[in-house]
Amino acid sequence: MPAQGSLRSRTAATVSGLTLRQISAVLPPEQAWGLWLSRQIVARIMAAFGPSLSGVRVDPVDTHLTDGRRLIGEWVRGRGVPTGAPDRALYYVHGSGYALCSPRTHRRLTGWLSAATGLPVFTVDYRLAPRHRFPTAADDVRAGWDWLIDDLGVPPGRMVIAGDSAGGHLTVDLLLQTATAHPAALVLLSPLIDLTFTRARERELLRRDPAIRSRDAIRLVELYCAAEQPTHPRLTLDVVTGRRLPPTLIQAGGAEMLAGDAIALADDIRAAGGSCELQVWPDQVHVFQALPRLAPEAVPAMREITAFVADALSAGDADRAVS
Template identity: 55%
Template sequence: MTEHGVVGEWVDASGHDAASGSTDAVVLYLHGSAFAICSARTHRGLVSRLSRETGLPVFVVDYRLAPEWPFPSAADDVERAYQWLLDTGYEPDRIVIAGDSAGGHLALDLIIDNARRRVPQPAAVVLFSPLIDLTFALAERRERRRKDPMISAAAARALTSLYTRGQQPHIPRLRLAIESGTVLPPFLVQAGGAEMLVADADHLLEIVQSEAGTCVLEIWPDQMHVFQALPRLSPEADPALRRAARFIRAELGRLPSESTASSTRIETPCSD
């Protein structure tokens, strides 16, 4: 689907007619893979399961990829997609942002940009194995303690550098600088205990806490990067996705005046 400059795909296992705007809530999904590979199609399986578990339609942004489209192309496409949902008629407190890996960086950039432009924030943010530190310094420190079974920090940095080439790593939109006093939506973050980006997940928890926001961080022991997408390999994939779906439904069911639970880090999630 292409509309008003927004490219993406509706994935609906909820039984609603998402494209017609007949539902009042939606998930905006930002796929990962280092800003350079993957698409709405590659994430269709994960997103359809998320749609089924939440009972919500999901719109997956097919943002432009590096190296043909370097920074800030992907971030601009995500911003455009969020604004398009607002313009379509979705209320901000009926939109949930979700994503994995590099989609985590894009999600936090959107939240920061919303605050800067005074655009209403979404109801909540759900992230799987988010990439936050594009220098991979945090990942390298984690790697020295336990190697990631999927990829090295050096290889991941080489991929993301296709997106960030020519940019200084510490410019605000790449290091995700948050202005003091920024009001953040509630976050749920899930990361695998075996992946190097568990360090980024911890860093994101610290960022949200520093602004008095709320973030539930779940570390799933011995799981790999975005294990939620691999139900045939990981018995924990479906329980983790169900927990994410419950969080989404709970946040969408809150009144604006209601507060979320305090930030917390859970090493071993309860059985589903």
């Protein structure tokens, strides 16, 4: 990785600190108009600065699992990725602070992931706060994974799970559950792990996040989990003494407050005996991989993800061949 971010990335972070950070401080997520406007702003940023949708195909999914659970989401296939029943796939859990985004806002990113990896990407459209509170989003994420394995018959060892921001928390929670079959690998982009934002506040003492303050972010997350004690094991994730996670790649931006979460999670995965590659990209903002028109570093970061996914799936194929 470079010693510092590109001039364009550093300029973007500065401009964001003067604009987006100030806007997020005055929009009240507890009020319907504030939440609506926040959703509009995020969606427009991701559309304006995300990768191209050229060649991306989208197939909506609205179905029921054999046990009656409803699942909503979409298949996203980049250029050259075949249609039809997949024998391997990438399962993507989008971020949002549990309240803002959707598969649609992340479609440019998932389309790019699909084209880069050659895999079809399924994104679950989990229900959002404040209308739906904990553990609704986690239940929907679980339903998506169960559907891929049990209903479609895709072997878990031939899949990779990826998630960003709050989607990282939902993904780690899923994989810590004893009944969850593990994928070949896990990819996390700027994961939110500490829902008390204690680590984020510590990181803010070193450098302020150009997009949002921790005190504003926690107001958003509380729309989902405020009714539950933060010590609940599904919220305060015990990675060190829990199940060992699959091989993991974590990428975070050096300019964001959640870099502290990424570093701590990598340490915890290794302490539990797992394998984790951590990349903190200098001067990059939160989930910069979704903004290649703003952050040139998104392109080499995607190459790192692509290589990691390919290696993980190849290793799994080799292990199955030996056994």
